[in-house]
Amino acid sequence: MKKTILLLSSDSGICKAICQALESKGYFVLSASEIGRAVKWATECTPDLMIVGHYTESISGHEAAAYVRKLCPGIPVLLVGGILNDPGLENREALLNFEVFPRPYTAAELLDKVSEVLARHSLRSNADRSPGRIGVL
Numbered sequence: 001m002k003k004t005i006l007l008l009s010s011d012s013g014i015c016k017a018i019c020q021a022l023e024s025k026g027y028f029v030l031s032a033s034e035i036g037r038a039v040k041w042a043t044e045c046t047p048d049l050m051i052v053g054h055y056t057e058s059i060s061g062h063e064a065a066a067y068v069r070k071l072c073p074g075i076p077v078l079l080v081g082g083i084l085n086d087p088g089l090e091n092r093e094a095l096l097n098f099e100v101f102p103r104p105y106t107a108a109e110l111l112d113k114v115s116e117v118l119a120r121h122s123l124r125s126n127a128d129r130s131p132g133r134i135g136v137l
Contacts, residue, residue, distance in 0.1 A: 005050070
């Protein structure tokens with residue numbers, strides 16, 4: 001079964017390159033250039049992963065990811081871009097619980113990271129569904 005990835009990026013060139021790379025590996029990609037479309041996609045079909053650029057036109061990437069995660073609890077998030085080198089990001093706690101993948105990276109490196117995040121999330125999800133964990137809060 002194909003994994004569905006929600007991509008939020010306001011940069012059309014980056015969006016196109018990431019979409020092509022992901023689709024070449026068999027992922028189904030829902031792309032959005034603004035938060036409203038990302039929210040629509042996220043609520044219509046729970047994606048397996050959200051990839052979001054550090055900046056979007058109307059909201060920061062980590063704020064967008066946090067908002068979508070409220071609608072889809074547990075969705076893994078991969079923030080891509082220049083996050084670690086951003087002197088304006090004073091609240092690094094905002095990045096907690098998100099995977100961070102700074103530039104520069106190649107398409108192959110991004111695909112490896114996506115595979116890694118999906119595998120780690122799948123292991124966590126399977127552990128949460130194990131018989132010993134049913135009914136445990």
